[in-house]
Amino acid sequence: MTDSLPQSTGLDPSDWHGVRALSHRALDDMFDWLQSADSRPVWEQMPAAKRAELRAALPRQGDPLETLYADFQRLVLPYGAGNEHPRFFGWVNGGGTAAGILAELLVAIFNPNCGGRDHAAIEVERQVIAWAAEAVGFPIDAGGVLLGGSSMANMVALLVARRAAAGAAVRAGGVAGRGLTAYCSAAAHGCIPRAMDMAGLGTDALRLIPADADHRMDILALRQAIAADRAAGLHPFLVVGTAGSVDVGAFDDLTAAGDAARDAGAWFHVDGAFGATAAFSPRFRPLLAGIERADSLAFDFHKWVQVPYDAGCVLVRDRALQLDTFAQSLAYLEGAERGIAGNPPWPRDMGPDLSRAFRALKIWFTLRAYGADGIGRVVENSCDVAQHLAARVRREPTLELLAPVALNIVCFRVAQGAADLNRYNNDLVADVQEAGIAAPSTTTIGGKLAIRAGVFNHRSTRADADALVDGLLEMARRRPGALPLDPAGA
């Protein structure tokens, strides 16, 4: 304790003792909260009265931190997103870890701006980018930058691809008159068309290639689409492969898609938002065969790798091209030979952000605390739990599996009990969420509304998967007006 040091002016407290004591108490309370996740509901809806209590005019005067903390405990903490909970199966959410927590505690106070300049946080990011490259099979001197998530990581990759196709002139001249066209699976994530929109190319210039029965991009259709566009005088510049589709966890044939891109002279980008991190497991790494053909890769550390939100990453094989795409020369940001502005290039030269939190530390801590093998075991455990869930679904006569389970996502439904099964399954998902039993999400598979359970939280066990099914069946039995279930399923 160094509370005898001179007090600062400005916003620093006159009483650091009080801030420290409250911080320690908050830390203990939050550890209690995390450790008791399993024994509370996955999710509880925030009551309207508490929402109303949040609403207030901009405060003119300050309140004590104790008051703020009490409000956090009362209005915010009980109504969390649920992703820390072992029975959270919705969407694609990591659950956080002790290593991530420790790193974020340090960053809360260390608080560097990681846009650039010569300081240790930038060095840590460089190391983390090299580890990311090593983990997924990219050269360790690849370009790369941390971002909020895969949506922007895919956008950055698209911009580098655009530059590769159109040359330096695209920065000044824009995209007009170039006829640039791109290709991805119809099962690709919605951030790919959004990136086409943001980049000014338009979503019509993105050809959505049909997927096969295994939800993989049809490579013959891809080649035909490219050929048709070339014949029409257009410029196919980008093929996006999906490594782990968000609906069902399918992997495109990256070797074949990469070859098609190469034959077209196009950039080959892989959206591996969560799927790329299957590479941490020797068992699932073969799913990424062909990644060596990828010019760029987008993925997140906050999903399967359990790093706290947010922590996206883009890797670009040709580092110089990434720098060409983003580096600017600005008087007030000029690099220097020595001093704080030394040691370029910086993260701001490889992406759109100048102000950046120290995301790299939580990744550095996570990879060092658990090792690549520890993350690989999380991947394998998730897939084991998913197979257990799929087996249970197959055994239950009232349940129907709606897609093959290649990885860690199980799409299924209650196949009897109502005339409108889509509406019925949608209701059941809300029922188990509102009961706090478990949190699956939904998607649509071949026109059928699917209950979608993605096993991403490292805390999820087979028992949690069983609790999800038990909860859904119980809710189905309780639902007013529901048709009687097949007694064999009881």
Next chain:
Amino acid sequence: MTDSLPQSTGLDPSDWHGVRALSHRALDDMFDWLQSADSRPVWEQMPAAKRAELRAALPRQGDPLETLYADFQRLVLPYGAGNEHPRFFGWVNGGGTAAGILAELLVAIFNPNCGGRDHAAIEVERQVIAWAAEAVGFPIDAGGVLLGGSSMANMVALLVARRAAAGAAVRAGGVAGRGLTAYCSAAAHGCIPRAMDMAGLGTDALRLIPADADHRMDILALRQAIAADRAAGLHPFLVVGTAGSVDVGAFDDLTAAGDAARDAGAWFHVDGAFGATAAFSPRFRPLLAGIERADSLAFDFHKWVQVPYDAGCVLVRDRALQLDTFAQSLAYLEGAERGIAGNPPWPRDMGPDLSRAFRALKIWFTLRAYGADGIGRVVENSCDVAQHLAARVRREPTLELLAPVALNIVCFRVAQGAADLNRYNNDLVADVQEAGIAAPSTTTIGGKLAIRAGVFNHRSTRADADALVDGLLEMARRRPGALPLDPAGA
């Protein structure tokens, strides 16, 4: 303490006691570090040997958290960015606060994904956006979203402006053939041309309007440029006003620029990265006169408002248009009438990110802990310190002020002592940085390399500004081969 609860599988520790104890120790160490900022060098270059120590292959096995923490203390903490320090005057960096720290400690463990869905963190963000709007004079039902920083906030605003001009068809059809042109001051931030580049419009379609002697956009030249483009059949769609230029802190005449935009039927966006938050001070709020004409505004909370990194914000007067620009309908992300997927629209419908950290809490805590008036006092104190520094520069015969000081940024130089003053001042800046005395940055004003001191840290005092000048003069005296200084300046 709830360590008697059942242990989770996955990455949770068998010994939460150890994690808790280490976390408490780390917290105390970091508070010690923060409270002793004033007594250590602003910046210390990371030695090559320690950089080399960071380099390692991806670890296969895990290390204890104690080892990671020791490495953080040894390799990272001593080589920070310096922005917590009262004598950090470089670029535009906030210094962090106790309220921000407490919020980030909570988020480190709470860890929700704030892309969307129905949970309290989303409600907090809604409140924070309303407060942001109230603070700067936007309607409190304006659209808005938190982002990493103003670079992306300006990009989001540009995309909404593009949509306003080109209509719904721009999403599918892209920007080609629309002749869209935009306008900003030559003193505008480099992220404006970058946004034009990223959005596919190209930087050539951005007209850089000359600035006057006070570094404000020449409105007559703006109107002439718009008229010339209209005459040439182009479509002027966006005027960007600057509220607080990064070089010298100049404010464009937002009333006149807004009128010019209105007369052209163009969107009026204001980049107020730090300058917009001058609105917290009644004394400086008049600088933002005309903001009521703005269709959108980009600014950061991590600069003058001292929120920990990162915390950018965009506001859009027409909320529906922001939703039109970004909202997508995706099967696996479909909203629901009830349950976790209820209560849209969400932040992901108003910007490019689906995975998002809980940035809103640190802003909520900051505004509640200090109140708008407390932030206003920080703004006023910064400007007072800047005026003190400017007065000192004027008094020192060897120093030369290079720009008017409208706000909190002082650009000056040592005007004698070497033949090549640009090189000399650049060296002096690196000298004071490397000596750890103070951290100004540099820019170029009318071809002259300027020592740029921005007073953004709430801890900075007049004595710190004096220490900067004293340090620079001392370094000038020590510099080998320097010409003798005017004795009157000794």
